[in-house]
Amino acid sequence: MTTIRLTNTRTRRKELFEPIDPGNVRMYVCGPTVYDRAHLGNARPVVVFDVLFRLLRHVYGADHVTYVRNVTDVDDKINARAAESGRDIRAITEETLRWYHEDMDALGALRPTHEPRATEWIGAMIAMIGTLIDRGHAYEAAGHVLFRVRSYRDYGALSGRSVDDMIAGARVEVAPFKEDPLDFVLWKPSDPSLPGWESPWGRGRPGWHIECSAMSRALLGDSFDIHGGGLDLQFPHHENEIAQSRCAHPEGGFARLWMHNEMLLVDGRKMSKSLGNFFTVRDLLDRGVPGEVIRFVLLSTHYGRPMDWTDAKAREAQEILFRWHEIARQAPEGPPHPEMVDLLADDLNTAGAIALLHRLAGEGDGAALRGSAALLGLLGEEMGRWAEPKADGDLLARLAQTLTQERVRARQTRDFSTLDRARQALTEAGIEVRMTADAVTLHPGPGTDPARLRELAAEIAP
Numbered sequence: 001m002t003t004i005r006l007t008n009t010r011t012r013r014k015e016l017f018e019p020i021d022p023g024n025v026r027m028y029v030c031g032p033t034v035y036d037r038a039h040l041g042n043a044r045p046v047v048v049f050d051v052l053f054r055l056l057r058h059v060y061g062a063d064h065v066t067y068v069r070n071v072t073d074v075d076d077k078i079n080a081r082a083a084e085s086g087r088d089i090r091a092i093t094e095e096t097l098r099w100y101h102e103d104m105d106a107l108g109a110l111r112p113t114h115e116p117r118a119t120e121w122i123g124a125m126i127a128m129i130g131t132l133i134d135r136g137h138a139y140e141a142a143g144h145v146l147f148r149v150r151s152y153r154d155y156g157a158l159s160g161r162s163v164d165d166m167i168a169g170a171r172v173e174v175a176p177f178k179e180d181p182l183d184f185v186l187w188k189p190s191d192p193s194l195p196g197w198e199s200p201w202g203r204g205r206p207g208w209h210i211e212c213s214a215m216s217r218a219l220l221g222d223s224f225d226i227h228g229g230g231l232d233l234q235f236p237h238h239e240n241e242i243a244q245s246r247c248a249h250p251e252g253g254f255a256r257l258w259m260h261n262e263m264l265l266v267d268g269r270k271m272s273k274s275l276g277n278f279f280t281v282r283d284l285l286d287r288g289v290p291g292e293v294i295r296f297v298l299l300s301t302h303y304g305r306p307m308d309w310t311d312a313k314a315r316e317a318q319e320i321l322f323r324w325h326e327i328a329r330q331a332p333e334g335p336p337h338p339e340m341v342d343l344l345a346d347d348l349n350t351a352g353a354i355a356l357l358h359r360l361a362g363e364g365d366g367a368a369l370r371g372s373a374a375l376l377g378l379l380g381e382e383m384g385r386w387a388e389p390k391a392d393g394d395l396l397a398r399l400a401q402t403l404t405q406e407r408v409r410a411r412q413t414r415d416f417s418t419l420d421r422a423r424q425a426l427t428e429a430g431i432e433v434r435m436t437a438d439a440v441t442l443h444p445g446p447g448t449d450p451a452r453l454r455e456l457a458a459e460i461a462p
């Protein structure tokens with residue numbers, strides 16, 4: 001069996017991955033808060049963990065991997081959005097989740113095994129909060145329930161911070177009812193205008209961190225294999241998840257291995273909604289950038305390194321993918337090249353994997369190219385629609401023949417103006433015009449519009 005090694009953020013080392021139960025490999029990844037379109041940064045963890053999901057399915061079998069990605073559909077950002085827009089909360093979260101699915105599907109991400117919505121697991125959260133109170137790790141104050149951070153000795157172990165540094169460094173909100181400034185909210189009261197659920201502490205709603213602890217436990221158990229998310233979630237979100245889960249159920253180990261993707265940057269800063277320096281996946285798709293191209297660009301940098309998006313990267317990716325599709329289309333899908341599996345098993349070396357695909361394409365090995373690219377979620381039939389030759393073959397043949405004759409004539413008369421005009425019009429329409437020794441051949445590009453091609457044919461070769 002393939003040996004997978006992954007960098008564990010907790011130990012900062014590449015570790016041998018040994019699942020608790022190879023018959024059911026379990027992974028949890030923090031998902032979106034649904035109040036707005038996903039930006040390109042939000043897509044990075046989706047694509048990265050999708051590749052890990054594909055690798056795990058390849059190694060352990062598709063039916064032996066459980067992937068959970070939650071949906072945060074109760075949150076003060078959602079409440080604020082509803083208040084400012086006058087819209088119903090449920091309408092906002094439903095619509096945003098639908099958009100999320102459309103956009104992530106367009107990037108070729110497989111749907112996780114389970115996508116629990118926080119609002120459907122409030123009971124599990126209330127139960128876990130109750131356990132934390134019973135065990136002395138949480139307390140009720142002014143209608144809130146707070147986690148007593150100093151009651152958990154290992155707090156800070158994941159991010160390598162000491163509690164005292166956190167107090168000095170973090171801008172923690174110091175509510176008067178907190179025993180300690182670091183204590184964080186598990187439950188808060190809701191006034192009648194806000195979403196709320198009955199609880200032993202009155203009508204209220206959960207804090208964000210408890211969601212992931214309660215839902216991962218409900219769907220994956222007290223111990224599971226991998227917990228993932230963006231590096232920006234390492235502190236405090238993941239630190240808090242660990243504290244809650246370990247304190248409520250010390251008999252379980254919670255997540256064994258932590259993986260964090262580095263950030264997608266814009267001018268050196270994290271792309272984020274709060275900084276306003278973002279564009280959405282939908283913006284790119286609407287500009288005609290195929291989802292497969294976005295995916296390729298995201299995978300061309302190792303997940304552990306920061307990266308940025310440039311239009312030049314996208315153009316280059318599009319040209320490469322277009323060529324690869326031409327090669328792959330003519331071959332059946334073979335098994336992935338063994339080196340492909342080894343590269344991904346080495347801490348998801350996606351950049352190395354892309355280099356291997358270049359090699360396979362160079363060798364013209366369409367079957368290995370297809371089979372190997374599938375592990376990265378590239379060159380699939382659905383994903384590759386954009387690269388299909390769209391233009392009408394007969395029209396192209398007629399045009400090419402007319403141009404070949406025109407070139408013979410132009411050489412005799414030394415008047416190349418007609419030929420040059422036709423060539424320019426075709427190039428502008430995205431059709432590459434190649435002149436060989438004895439013929440003109442035409443090669444439509446990904447963006448060639450069939451209607452425009454018909455117009456040109458009518459003009460040039462009536």
Ligand SMILES: Nc1ncnc2c1ncn2[C@@H]1O[C@H](COP(=O)(O)OP(=O)(O)OP(=O)(O)O)[C@@H](O)[C@H]1O
Nearest residue numbers: 032033041042044045229230263264270271272273
């Ligand atoms: N610039 C980025 N690069 C990579 N991953 C990111 C980036 N911004 C957010 N993420 C990740 O996206 C996922 C979804 O997070 P979430 O929906 O909470 O985003 P968000 O916090 O609303 O985004 P923002 O930080 O823009 O407010 C998380 O795993 C988070 O780490």
Ligand SMILES: [Zn+2]
Nearest residue numbers: 030212237241
């Ligand atoms: Zn989480």
